[in-house]
Amino acid sequence: MQTRPLVSFRGVNKSFGALQANVDVSFDLRPGSILALLGENGAGKSTIMNVLAGLYVPDSGHIEVDGERLALGSPRASVAAGVGMVHQQFRLVESLSGFENISLALHGGRILQPRSADAELKALMEELGFNIDLSTPVHAMSLARRQQLEILRTIAAGARVLVLDEPTSVLSAVETHGLFAIMRRIVASGRSVILISHKLTEVLEVADEVVVMRGGRVVHKGHTAGADPDALSRHIVGDRSFTSDARPERETGDIVLRVNKLNVADHRGATVVHEADFAVRSGEVVAILGVTGNGQTELMEAIGGLRRPMSGLVEAPRHNKRRAFAYIPAQHLGTALAPGLVLRENAILGHQRRLGGRGWLQRHVLNARAGHVKGRFGVRIDEHEPVRRLSGGNLQRVVLGRELLDDPSLIVADYPTRGLDVASAAQIRSALVAAAQKGAGVLLSSEEISESLAIATRVLVMHGGEVVADLPAAEADRARVGRLMTRGRETE
């Protein structure tokens, strides 16, 4: 039976200056289905979704919802037509409770607000399988709860088309399955979901249909049932091939990083890293694995100098008391990169006092470094553009390009492949392995067990702020590491 599509994209074109972000994008979303929108960073997925949400006015083309033309360029019209977006950055008021956030969305700034959930909302939660205590203030909720709240709020506000932008990037495996369960119930209620993702395995698990975009165009449409993952991968990355990962094969050398009885507190003052004590040697790739939120990021920040430890010692390469090793923090924009500064300027961030010139920045040095940073991982951007314009993947490439530039003896990388497409992630893993091969010590944190196991020579597992295991790669198999990550110990 051919049902009428809920949403139809018809020949949408959108360009930003010389960049063609969407070229003749056309595809349909059927009611009651989950459609996965796949593609590399910068493939045009966000642009077409922003057109749907009314944030961008397309140059040409249109969108139909229930066969009716959608008024373009009006977020209000999109919401009225039933389009609901759940962004990676949640738009919740942290000081308000869950219910107050929903009420705010439903009743706007009305002075008299209902005080607790009405029957309708409760029924909706029941039907879709939400399990949130709405009286809790948002700041006390976990990321997964906040995401559920955001989804619930969007649906309560009348969304029939739910757009989820990389929803699993902040979730653990267990939480991811919880989310998928909710998604299935949402489509069972007649609503539809567009899922933006990089993770092929997840997509094949939960989605009904798949649309692949590359270079602003739709290059593949199909059903997930019986889809070949390798074929989808080729659609995503095109004709490019990427080398498979391999561990560095090298004798380990001197210690380049020593962490000694380190205790670190988070911003609220709670101790989140307990007595961390380990070393990284030259030629090693040490992976820190752990479920998100078990102290990895704080540990990395303490090593990188962004967070002052409560006690303990970090011995790492320094130059005039300043960091003289590569550090790729989990957050790029605003930390490793200054969003308003141009690429040329960001290419020397952290190195500005090691370039000579007695207080002056020499133009030729800046240009040379900017060229290297762009060239290293193939970032295409005008050197005189602020980097805030770059897509997430390109930001990551710029940071990596800069940090690997001077052949550092130590590389500390916090989630270096998060949010990247398959090809980019492989490229970055290869670069880290190559650096170790040349004699650098690498410490990386990750939530992707298999990716880490593929390149690590040693694995540290963190659980509850403690390093609970220090395993040579040969002894670290998926199941064992998984148990350690989730339970902190190996025995049942």
Added chain:
Amino acid sequence: MKETKHQLLRAVLLAGAAVLAFPLTAAAQDLKAAMIYVGPVGDAGWTYRHDVARQCIEEQGVETAYVETVPETPDVVNVQNDFLSQGYDMIFATAFGYQPFTQQVAQANPDKHFFGITPTIAPADNILNFYGKLWDGRYLTGLVAGAMTESNKIGFVAAQPIPTVIAGLNAFTLGARAVNPDVTVEVVWTLSWYDPAAEKQAATALVEGGADVIAQHQDTPSAVIGASEKGAWAIGSESDMTAFAPERVLTGTVWDWCPFYSKAVEMVRDGSFAPGEFYGGLDDGTVSLAPLNSAVPADVATQVKDAQAAIIAGELDYWAGPIVSNEGNEVVAAGATLGIADINGMNWLVEGVSGSLPN
């Protein structure tokens, strides 16, 4: 197409030139006088009195214009130059602090005439500075205040500790003590010529401190209003401030610059202008008293009238020594008196003034 563009351009240029040239050509045959004021004309005091004089000479056929609230900074130069570019012949720069800047412009424009406020610190061949013997009027209001006080405490709200203000305060005190030797005059300095809130607050504080007559040397009637609200007598300054508290204003000194302005116009018209200084006074009407309140007893009124006549006639010189300062020093020896130069350098307070010069 091109032609219309040119026509348009020409029209715009012509219009611009007409705007710029118009004031230059108009009324070049008669005198034009410009006034520069340090405060707003609505201050009801110093600036207001100058504006009244401006209207006075305008009635005599002189074209006038003014710019108000000009600070005592190089801005004065810009304003004067602009007036001159508009064909003005006479410039009245009515604040002492304008002098150095007036001098610059005067020296660059020897054919124009400039009038400033004494004492002269920046002379030029075409500058005549003027002021009035305000202290004579202050002495007379002192007579009234001394007769009317019951608490023997009189308040005085003063602007800046400069000689003309100090001389007026001293003359006022001498007058008050001439009729009532037990009087003390308590002075509060606001350190501003135009700060209505501070002036009112000062008057209120003085009444609360026991004063029952409040005099002032300020440009606005705020102290008068403050005093009357507290039920004290008030003595105005600069202009007739009776209207602001008809029941409570006893009298006050009133500036009338019309006599001098008229004289200045005459001097320029008939070529008798001479640089230097000019002091008006009770005799030519530059300084006068506001009408006495009906509450002032007749004998006091007579006494004031007699003293005024005696000062004009040169029979009464209250500056004659011996005069002792409130720090106990003899500032005018017996047999001596003070000339204008001495008054213009006055830096002491007479015995009977409670308070000191702020430093």
Added chain:
Amino acid sequence: MIGIPSFRLEPRLEAGRPSGQALQVLSGAVLAFVLGALFLIVTGEDVLVAYGALLRGSFGSVNALSGTLNKAVPIGLCALGIAFAYRARLWNIGAEGQLYMGAFGAAGVGLHLPADTSAVIALPLALAAGMLAGAAWALVAALLKAYRGVNEILTTLMLNYIAILWVGYLVNGPWSDPLVFSFPYSAAVIPGAQIGKLFFGVHAGLVVLCLMAVLLIVIDRSSRIGYELRLAGDAPRAALYGGINQRKLVLIGLGGAGLLAGLAGAIEISGATLRLQSGLSPGYGFMAILVAWIAQGRPLAILLASVLYAALLNGGFALQVSGVPPAIGTILQAVLLLSVFAATTFGTYRLRRVPTGSLAT
């Protein structure tokens, strides 16, 4: 069928080119004069007379032009300083007080050196003393910010009043000139400490202003400290990541701002008033905040904006000379200023025509 086209404001994604931004300011100015004309018509004033006076009083003659350029010097220098500190997102509301302290420093040198001191020695000393005094005054706020986290907006604002009162105390007391009958004036500074005239009535402060604007451009483009200031301003956490000593940056940012405002005060003493006096500045330090903002911190734009602001001030007096009531003149000045301000702000957006969705083809 054709629907009525609707428009909406969209943030600009591309950085505006300088020429484009100049165009925005220009269109803002045109808008300003149109609004101003409407206002004048409503209040019954003659538009041509008013605008003619505005032009005449600001640029209409050699004297007017000199007055405008001289007035632009203190405004421009303070604005450059404010823009410098704002590179690191430090708000210097204290330029007015720093200007007064700079005037105090310059006057201190200019009054106390032997009267026959050569200009080669006296002038640099006076200017340097002004800069140091201005910087020192700003450093009070900077130290409180760097070591105690005290908000610099409040401290710099409050320090203004202290500086103004301090100068008032000096000219009423210890430094008052006995020859000016204890009016709130100091004596004139020695001739050697007076800055010369360039041409007509324009004093050499204009050269100093231009040099400082060029210096700021050089600092922006090629100095490490300029880089670190901008970095810290754009992303404080990135500065931490980049190993930058943020305390030092606060001291340099605010200190530099104070230095320039102090220089403005010193030049007022040695070029304009020639003596220390109360009411030295009619609020140049505050006007400079607006100028720096309108110019979006760009040095050359600050030069232009400070000249235009000075023109507006001087033209305001000419309005009165031509018989426009002072209140109308002041409101007209405000209308013009607000329009340009609004135009530069909207410059970061663009107007886009929205095709109507229900339009049948």
